[in-house]
Amino acid sequence: MSKRILVLGGGPSGLVAARTLSSLGAQVQLLEKGEELGGHLLDICELFPTRQTAVEVLATQLLRVAEDPNIMVRTQADIENLEGEQGCFRATLTNGEVEEVDSIILATGFDVYDPLLMPEYSALQTDRVMSGLEFEKRLAKGDNPLEPFGKLCSVSIILCAGSRDESHNPHCCQVGCRVGLHQADMIQRYSSDDTQVYLCYVDVRAHGKGGEAFYRETREKGLHILKGRPSEITFDPLDSTLKYVIHDQITRKLLEIESDIVILQTASIPTKGTGKLATMMGIELDSEGFFLSPNHFEQSRSTRPGIYLAGGCAGPTSLPEAMNLGARAALEAFEGL
Numbered sequence: 645m646s647k648r649i650l651v652l653g654g655g656p657s658g659l660v661a662a663r664t665l666s667s668l669g670a671q672v673q674l675l676e677k678g679e680e681l682g683g684h685l686l687d688i689c690e691l692f693p694t695r696q697t698a699v700e701v702l703a704t705q706l707l708r709v710a711e712d713p714n715i716m717v718r719t720q721a722d723i724e725n726l727e728g729e730q731g732c733f734r735a736t737l738t739n740g741e742v743e744e745v746d747s748i749i750l751a752t753g754f755d756v757y758d759p760l761l762m763p764e765y766s767a768l769q770t771d772r773v774m775s776g777l778e779f780e781k782r783l784a785k786g787d788n789p790l791e792p793f794g795k796l797c798s799v800s801i802i803l804c805a806g807s808r809d810e811s812h813n814p815h816c817c818q819v820g821c822r823v824g825l826h827q828a829d830m831i832q833r834y835s836s837d838d839t840q841v842y843l844c845y846v847d848v849r850a851h852g853k854g855g856e857a858f859y860r861e862t863r864e865k866g867l868h869i870l871k872g873r874p875s876e877i878t879f880d881p882l883d884s885t886l887k888y889v890i891h892d893q894i895t896r897k898l899l900e901i902e903s904d905i906v907i908l909q910t911a912s913i914p915t916k917g918t919g920k921l922a923t924m925m926g927i928e929l930d931s932e933g934f935f936l937s938p939n940h941f942e943q944s945r946s947t948r949p950g951i952y953l954a955g956g957c958a959g960p961t962s963l964p965e966a967m968n969l970g971a972r973a974a975l976e977a978f979e980g981l
């Protein structure tokens with residue numbers, strides 16, 4: 645009899661996990677709580693460092709899952725209760741159905757930190773300050789993605805907003821630098837030549853394949869890179885301008901910057917419901933609230949046999965890492981039975 649595995653979460657890591665399991669001969673139940681499969685790829689316009697559209701990358705994955713007879717997809721579906729153990733789990737779904745499965749892969753992803761939780765931004769009564777994810781969501785999918793923003797004379801991108809900061813989230817969000825550089829690159833490509841783009845950083849961590857080359861290339865296109873944390877941002881509703889002061893540690897100059905929009909690369913945080921799910925699954929969380937993988941070199945394992953972890957639910961990841969972790973979790977879940 646084929647092995648039966650439930651994958652919870654239909655983002656990129658869950659899609660890869662489902663396809664890998666099917667190729668091994670398992671029967672897969674893929675549950676997604678949203679209306680559509682795709683996770684954060686549904687909200688992102690273009691991807692670093694290749695500049696491929698997220699739609700294009702996602703379409704290939706979706707087609708393979710849709711054509712796969714071993715994968716049963718349910719959207720607007722979640723788990724309500726779990727009983728049993730590895731080899732004979734009984735999962736009660738939100739629609740009341742009960743699925744008997746051998747193993748479970750959690751691929752529930754991450755959320756982004758709300759900039760309004762930070763005192764320096766919380767008083768700003770304007771939608772001109774936004775997270776990097778919100779910026780991506782607002783980009784049009786048309787010929788010029790910047791169209792919804794009208795004419796932009798100046799844009800500021802602030803890295804490490806609420807990340808690497810003990811009073812918010814101590815960890816590094818892993819992708820914010822590359823997302824910020826890529827958004828700067830998009831703004832420069834799609835706006836008029838005189839648009840000034842400022843990138844305020846603490847450290848630039850453009851790691852990963854192609855990351856360093858992408859950093860150098862973007863930098864050379866006239867981006868203003870300022871090292872330091874900006875002061876509190878103020879908003880003048882009369883001319884719709886945002887202002888902040890920054891001490892640039894490279895030039896040692898105190899600069900006052902005015903921008904039409906400010907994009908904050910905010911921290912990646914555990915997705916809503918992670919704590920509840922951990923209790924239901926009987927697994928532990930790490931100090932930052934992501935699912936805990938107790939062995940650094942076996943990151944797909946949770947603290948309970950039969951429950952595996954894929955992608956951003958175990959900590960912030962880039963897309964290739966999330967997809968690789970999906971495949972890894974599938975192999976571990978299949979072999980672990």
Ligand SMILES: Cc1cc2nc3c(=O)[nH]c(=O)nc-3n(C[C@H](O)[C@H](O)[C@H](O)COP(=O)(O)OP(=O)(O)OC[C@H]3O[C@@H](n4cnc5c(N)ncnc54)[C@H](O)[C@@H]3O)c2cc1C
Pocket residue numbers: 652653654655656657658675676677678681682683684685688690691692693721722723751752753754755756776777778780819823826915917921954955956957961962963964966
């Ligand atoms: C602004 C921004 C831009 C980015 N750009 C890039 C880029 O250009 N290149 C790159 O490499 N990476 C990029 N990333 C990172 C990339 O988005 C992640 O690596 C990737 O989305 C992780 O995939 P995932 O499947 O683990 O999680 P997610 O994409 O978060 O998907 C998780 C899925 O699980 C579902 N889910 C959650 N809880 C449940 C539940 N209880 N039951 C059922 N379903 C559930 C969610 O609805 C969602 O569909 C970016 C991230 C951000 C924030």
Ligand code: SF4
Pocket residue numbers: 803804805807808815816817818819820821822847848849909
């Ligand atoms: S990836 Fe970059 S923006 Fe994100 S926390 Fe790390 S250093 Fe800061």
